[in-house]
Amino acid sequence: MKIETRWLRSHLQGSALVALSTLWSSCGPATLEDAEPQELAGLESAVTVDHRPFTVMTYNVRQVNAEDTGLYSWTQRSPDVIKLISARNPDIFGVQEASAAAIQNDLINAFQANYDYYKPSNGSPKMIFYRRSRFGLAAGTDVQGYFSITNPYATSDACYPNASGRTAAWIKLDDKLSGRQYFLVNSHPAHGVNCGLAREKNAELIRGVITQKSLGRSVIVFGDFNSDPQNPASTNDDSIAMLEGGSPALYRSARHTGATTADTATFNSSWKSPSTNYNRLDYILVSGGDMTTSDQLIDTSEYDGISPSDHFAVMATIRPAVFNAGSTTDAQGNGTSASTRLYFADVTGDGCADKLSWNPTLLGGATQAFRGNCNGTFGPAIVHDNGGSASTGTAFYFADVNGDACADKIYWNPTFDTGHTRVYLSNCDGTFRWTNSNENGGSESAATTFYFADLTGDKCADKIYWNPTFDSGRARVYLSNCDGTFAWSNTNTDAGSSQNADAHFYFADVTGDGRADKLVWDVAADSGRTRVYASNGNGTFTFLTSHMGGSSGNPETRLYFADVNGDGHADKLFWRPDYREGRIQVYLGSATGFSGGPLMNNPGYSQSANTQYFFADLDGSGAADQIYWNYGAADGGSRAYLSRY
Numbered sequence: 085m086k087i088e089t090r091w092l093r094s095h096l097q098g099s100a101l102v103a104l105s106t107l108w109s110s111c112g113p114a115t116l117e118d119a120e121p122q123e124l125a126g127l128e129s130a131v132t133v134d135h136r137p138f139t140v141m142t143y144n145v146r147q148v149n150a151e152d153t154g155l156y157s158w159t160q161r162s163p164d165v166i167k168l169i170s171a172r173n174p175d176i177f178g179v180q181e182a183s184a185a186a187i188q189n190d191l192i193n194a195f196q197a198n199y200d201y202y203k204p205s206n207g208s209p210k211m212i213f214y215r216r217s218r219f220g221l222a223a224g225t226d227v228q229g230y231f232s233i234t235n236p237y238a239t240s241d242a243c244y245p246n247a248s249g250r251t252a253a254w255i256k257l258d259d260k261l262s263g264r265q266y267f268l269v270n271s272h273p274a275h276g277v278n279c280g281l282a283r284e285k286n287a288e289l290i291r292g293v294i295t296q297k298s299l300g301r302s303v304i305v306f307g308d309f310n311s312d313p314q315n316p317a318s319t320n321d322d323s324i325a326m327l328e329g330g331s332p333a334l335y336r337s338a339r340h341t342g343a344t345t346a347d348t349a350t351f352n353s354s355w356k357s358p359s360t361n362y363n364r365l366d367y368i369l370v371s372g373g374d375m376t377t378s379d380q381l382i383d384t385s386e387y388d389g390i391s392p393s394d395h396f397a398v399m400a401t402i403r404p405a406v407f408n409a410g411s412t413t414d415a416q417g418n419g420t421s422a423s424t425r426l427y428f429a430d431v432t433g434d435g436c437a438d439k440l441s442w443n444p445t446l447l448g449g450a451t452q453a454f455r456g457n458c459n460g461t462f463g464p465a466i467v468h469d470n471g472g473s474a475s476t477g478t479a480f481y482f483a484d485v486n487g488d489a490c491a492d493k494i495y496w497n498p499t500f501d502t503g504h505t506r507v508y509l510s511n512c513d514g515t516f517r518w519t520n521s522n523e524n525g526g527s528e529s530a531a532t533t534f535y536f537a538d539l540t541g542d543k544c545a546d547k548i549y550w551n552p553t554f555d556s557g558r559a560r561v562y563l564s565n566c567d568g569t570f571a572w573s574n575t576n577t578d579a580g581s582s583q584n585a586d587a588h589f590y591f592a593d594v595t596g597d598g599r600a601d602k603l604v605w606d607v608a609a610d611s612g613r614t615r616v617y618a619s620n621g622n623g624t625f626t627f628l629t630s631h632m633g634g635s636s637g638n639p640e641t642r643l644y645f646a647d648v649n650g651d652g653h654a655d656k657l658f659w660r661p662d663y664r665e666g667r668i669q670v671y672l673g674s675a676t677g678f679s680g681g682p683l684m685n686n687p688g689y690s691q692s693a694n695t696q697y698f699f700a701d702l703d704g705s706g707a708a709d710q711i712y713w714n715y716g717a718a719d720g721g722s723r724a725y726l727s728r729y
Contacts, residue, residue: 144395178270280321337400379681417441428700437700449474453514460724466514483536503528537591537600557583592654646699650707
């Protein structure tokens with residue numbers, strides 16, 4: 085039996101991949117693919133199949149200038165530059181404007197005990213430091229170097245002196261922990277609003293050296309690029325877009341929509357005198373596919389009342405991406421109508437989520453099921469008119485209420501059947517059978533929302549009722565009898581309630597105990613934070629934490645909660661089309677809540693408010709995959725981005 089890569093990802097999260105070949109040749113079959121799962125038991129500490137997180141910093145330390153005196157002189161700033169870098173303790177860092185021997189010597193003396201470094205032999209070296217215990221210079225020749233950035237101006241042009249002598253450094257590093265290989269570039273092209281051609285030439289040359297020398301290595305590009313797409317009037321060029329375009333695709337560690345602000349600027353225009361001219365000039369970019377960034381930050385620390393440089397240090401954690409960059413597109417059941425509703429749930433019990441579609445104006449309001457092929461694609465339609473509806477006021481839910489591993493269909497319309505929820509148990513083939521009309525927990529109010537999730541850990545989804553205008557906005561719980569009926573349990577008396585119609589409730593297992601926890605996001609409460617209430621296993625909850633990351637007071641924000649990395653903890657996904665240029669931010673879940681810093685998710689981004697996202701396990705890996713659908717797209721197709729876990 086062959087071991088699939090996905091099995092390795094979910095089972096083998098150890099150290100040095102480079103040690104595997106030696107270890108495996110002495111104790112097992114000739115190839116990893118020929119191994120049985122039990123033969124790999126005990127190798128967790130010897131194998132890794134992905135990037136191991138590490139931190140990268142880029143920092144323009146400001147060259148020695150005659151006009152910099154007193155606190156602003158390099159002699160005074162040097163200890164603080166070193167203190168700032170040391171406090172952040174990056175695994176890799178690159179500096180710009182280190183042309184003076186005093187700067188080079190101070191940095192080398194401060195860090196050479198723990199870092200190796202590359203100092204190009206040119207007049208303006210873009211030095212790259214890397215932690216010796218973590219990274220090593222690649223074997224062989226042609227493993228580090230620099231290139232001159234072509235000066236595109238005539239000698240009479242005002243930009244000519246500025247664009248002269250500019251260089252960029254590159255280096256090939258191997259990760260001693262994982263065996264992964266990286267190609268890094270440190271760059272600093274010409275500044276000046278009218279010198280954009282020089283910056284574009286730099287981007288073109290970086291793209292060329294990546295093509296020529298990276299040779300399949302994961303790419304990290306950083307530096308002071310003197311370009312700000314969010315403030316085009318001040319930099320006026322397309323160099324950042326040129327860096328991001330092409331193959332491999334490069335992505336900024338942090339993206340921002342709209343004008344650069346004081347919080348997102350990396351150039352300290354107020355270094356010597358007050359200023360409101362904000363520019364983001366310093367970036368870390370990584371190649372997409374299997375790598376992304378998290379915990380992005382701009383270090384604005386001050387020492388003796390000033391920042392140590394007129395640029396702020398920029399830092400990010402490099403780590404595995406969550407979703408594959410490539411997607412599969414499925415046009416079945418979608419259409420280009422805003423009336424269409426899509427759902428993703430495993431109605432067949434094979435462990436892979438199926439696609440369900442409903443449009444009240446089509447097929448007499450019948451629901452359609454498209455059986456998942458366990459790879460992000462779906463089979464032909466199974467039309468089911470039992471429990472269909474031609475009313476736009478109807479809501480459907482798909483959840484396993486009887487514990488047979490097949491999601492059942494729940495129908496609710498406040499104007500029909502006295503507002504009872506109606507249950508159609510799954511036949512595990514894409515069809516459903518009428519079961520009952522729930523008298524417990526019905527509602528004739530359109531303001532009501534129902535949720536179905538396993539609160540007790542018995543594998544049967546329970547029913548939760550919330551109406552902001554009823555019962556002081558508390559969630560009301562009806563525990564499943566595991567036969568399609570529900571028994572009244574309680575009105576949640578904890579603080580996880582809301583009378584705000586713009587509030588949202590979610591139920592997902594954050595703590596990893598097999599029971600869905602309650603999450604409350606109210607734009608008007610707790611500064612827009614997500615509050616987590618851990619399940620007590622009986623339909624009640626206890627406050628766990630208030631998550632500051634991904635807070636929002638904007639009702640257009642959309643939050644999703646799903647286990648996207650297969651570790652048993654639901655993760656938090658934050659998206660708003662006008663935020664971070666439509667990129668989803670992922671906050672990984674744990675027993676204590678969510679991570680403080682976001683992970684940048686680049687595949688399947690959207691700046692359209694018509695886009696809908698779904699997260700469901702399409703391939704049976706145990707991790708939720710990302711589904712993107714925008715009914716306004718030309719083909720109306722849903723796109724699946726499979727989790728890499």
